[in-house]
Amino acid sequence: MSAQDFRHPLKRARGLGSAQSGLGYWWSQRVTAAVLVVLGLWFVAMVLSLLHIDFATARAMVAKPWNALFLILFVVTAFWHVTLGLHVVIEDYVHTRWREVVLRMVVTFLAVLGALAGVLAVLRIVLRA
Template sequence: MAAPTIRSLRSPLGRVRGLGAAKGGTHHWWLQRVTSVALLPLTIWLVFSLARMPDATWQQATAWIGRPFNAVLLLAFLAAAFHHMAYGLQEVVEDYVRGELAKVGALLALKGACFLLWLSATLAVLRIAI
């Protein structure tokens, strides 16, 4: 029986870490969880705030958005929601789209659409608030 050869002093966990197929799965997993945690209180705030003004006029709604506290929380909600959506849909594309070219094209379209939607929503809030 031959003696085992030691090729590395790193542990098995150390050799495996960071060597997955995407080389970034842990990062995406953590970002998905962070945006989920951020969205929980922001969504509760938004739902209760909007539920308190069911018969609000356009002027009352824009005045509500124009308040600094509401504008900041609304911008935080938009950022967290669009990041969360982009990472979630990226996972779907990576898992179910076949072919590297189709996958890259779908991811570029997805990220571009999420960015443009976030940008337009953010500019709308800022235009009302400023």
């Protein structure tokens, strides 16, 4: 009889079951989703209003306080939602642990990069307008 057989079942279950962060994750995804319903529709309207106007007018539009605020909110919330969603996709389909961890980190890194670039761009537009 090997030593492993004397272990309490809980010892073997640890690390295989719930990681305890599921509920917080679930809520973040739903709250960002609900916010993006509103911001997504607003963003489409914003883009449509920018069609066929010249560069200076487009910049002035984006630089308006409410527009700039909602654009920053949209970019940050969207990248947050993307990170949560893509992490689930990776966890579902990538079953080799090191690949899963690396891919998740790549997604997080690119999302942070994208969100910061977007926010910085809006701030530059606001400051120059």
